[in-house]
Amino acid sequence: MPARPTFPDHRATVPGLLAHGRDNFAESECVVTPEERLSYSELESQSAVLAGRLVACGVGKGSRVGLLFPNGARWVLAWAAAARLGAVVIPVNTFYQAPELARFLHHSDVQYLLGVEAFLHHDYLDRLESAVPGLKSSEAPPLHLESLPQLRRVLLWDEPERPWAEGGLGAALEGPTQPSELAAVVQGMGEEVAPGDEALVTYTSGSTGEAKGVVHSHGALVRHARNLAALSNIDHTSRIWTPMPLCWVGGFAFTLLRALSVGGCFVTQEVFEAGAALRLLERERVTTVSAWPALGQTLIAHPDYPKVDLSALRGGSMYEAFPSDRRPPDPGLVVSSLGMSETCGPHTFWTPGEEVTGSPEAYRGSFGHEVPGTEHRIVDPDTGVDVPEGDEGEVLVRGYNLMLGLYKRERSEVFDASGWYHTGDRGYFRDGWFFFTGRMSDLIKTSGSNVAPGEVEAALLGFDEVKLAFVVGVEHPQRGQDVVALVVPQPGPADLTPDDLRRRLRDQLSSYKIPRQVFFVADADVPWLVSQKVDRRALAAMAAEMVVAEGPT
Structure with a gap:
């Protein structure tokens, strides 16, 4: 690095x-879709x-x-x-x-x-x-x-x-x-x-x-895009495909701006469909896939996957599609990155060579090194004191790519006195390598999207038939987490079903926020702490058991 x-x-x-x-790149393509070229x-x-x-x-x-x-x-x-x-x-x-x-x-x-x-x-x-x-x-x-x-x-x-x-x-x-x-x-x-x-x-x-x-x-967006392009070996010959929406940092800053910063080509679709995506990747000789792991697995599982020529791929996370001489021997050893909207995308990253050759076994699961130009601290969330190297704590970050602030919030509400942003992520550094261990909040991360349980719970509680509603994230091997709801219905006769609730939520919430599974539970089965707050960990364990019993969707 x-x-x-x-x-x-x-x-x-x-x-x-x-x-x-x-x-510098006047006639080169900068944006390509199945129907457009710019x-x-x-x-x-x-x-x-x-x-x-x-x-x-x-x-x-x-x-x-x-x-x-x-x-x-x-x-x-x-x-x-x-x-x-x-x-x-x-x-x-x-x-x-x-x-x-x-x-x-x-x-x-x-x-x-x-x-x-x-x-x-x-x-x-x-x-x-x-x-x-x-x-x-x-x-x-x-x-x-x-x-x-x-x-x-x-x-x-x-x-x-x-x-x-x-x-x-x-x-x-x-x-x-x-x-x-x-x-x-x-x-x-x-x-x-x-x-x-x-x-x-x-x-x-x-x-x-x-x-x-x-x-x-402007400076944070443009500089970070150029820095990330250098770190990931993106240049004017690169053709980067993503299905990630441009309304989010992953599609906009990490993919579109990264391509534009070096004269590369941004390839995308209005709607993701695996078969059409594979044909687009082949037609455009895409070199890099920028997508959540679950989408990469969807492409690989499609029946057309063995028939398309993806030999141009040299970057991204679809290692199975790389030509054999570019494929890491053990994809599980390849380090990842950690980012968020507040830092224009990644604030830790992997070095380009490790993308192909992997990293030592001791660093399996690492999220790479800190991006040059950023700083990190790992602190005790209760005292704010730095913890020893290798100990887990809250991740603090600052640097050229950090946001100016949060709209309508005062600076003192967002940053501490030294300009550090408290991310709410947990992790630790070991020998310069960063390891992410989870979130300190209840925020659910599903297929790259953030879902706040409180927002979904409020929508469920807006229905007369619902007495209590609790939303948790349940681990999923491809999507990271699935949104799952535990609902206590109002007493009395009712024909309410989980599918009814999911259908009615479609008028209230974006599709990715709608629980994949809804379970009805008895009032007496809701776990409460002595503080009279619901026990979120116990709820998550209960939901996970129900998902296993019913089978994931």
Whole structure:
């Protein structure tokens, strides 16, 4: 692991990143989907046109711009257009149901919402009208809503079917040439963007059930992407595929920005389907897979897997698909990495050679070394005192890639007096190698997504037939954890079934938050501590036994 970080040789801002791509990799592909191809020169020029449209609508430096797009060129262009103006980009989770969307829009203070009308079975116009009281009866923008006072405009890629929305973002790319005066304004606004300016607010579940907005600067995003590219041997010849949503750090910072930082190609799909993904990996000669282990196993288990040519693979975690000369002899010895939204992705990482050759047996299960430019402490969570090397404690982190803070939270609420962020993760270092041992909170990590038990419990308790509800994570070999609910029904006759609850939750929660299994338990069987708090460890053990008895889904 190098002692010093690798940072870009251009200005560490999104406008600087776009100009670097145009000047050095103009005709190279930067974004590819099954239906789209976008070069670096097209990304720079088309995002400038879109930026001009945004300026004409009132977007300026510091404006809060939400993105409601699936993965693909539209997401990337809209992000680049807003970010190059110095606007703060706030990705919207495409899985959000109306109650989640309402909470998100209220907390994030989105002023300009860019997106599509619908995606898969999600009708976003109907969902917005359900989430925002008064929107349905609104006329032409700008909007002035008592229920959402910050929102001014909803700008859609295509022509809208509602008077309160504006359309034609996509048509702007095919229209007449942008006036030179507007192009000059866009260029000038980009030159005013500084590395320390806010660039992104990404939302992630907190342990209390309330989503938190993680604020990152241009400098942190652009520098960390370049540093991670160097650590993982990503360069201009790399073609990185991911199914991870761009609304999360794993898809955006760790994959898209890592590719853009060195002139590589970002390959993705709007919807993950294993057979289509395998065909895309073969067609595009993908070199690196960036995905959760469970998705890699899904690809390998697909009947088309033996038929496709994946010989271009040289990086990522799908070791079984590597050519034999690049495959680690024991994948269990290959170290991993640990990251989070608050650090733009990984803050511990593995060295490139270890990705192929493995590490000593003594370090099986390690999450690598600390990323150059970051610092760690392992402390006793009760006293805050550093523990001896090799002892487990809470992980503290700080460095160039650490967030500016949490939206609407004071700095003293987020960082300690010395600037350390207390992650809530447990672990230890041994001879410079980091080992992760778990979370200090009840947060559930399922297939790379954070699920706060309190949020799911609140949704279950919203049903009249539910007296008590407890949500825990149960270990799963591929997904990490599964969301499992233990429910005490209200007394009296009822025809309520677990499937009924799961079906009704679909209108309240994103699909990944819905419990895979729901078990009914008696009131007397709920384990309580002497403090009159529920015994979460006993609940988790009870749920695990029930999953084993019934069989996992």
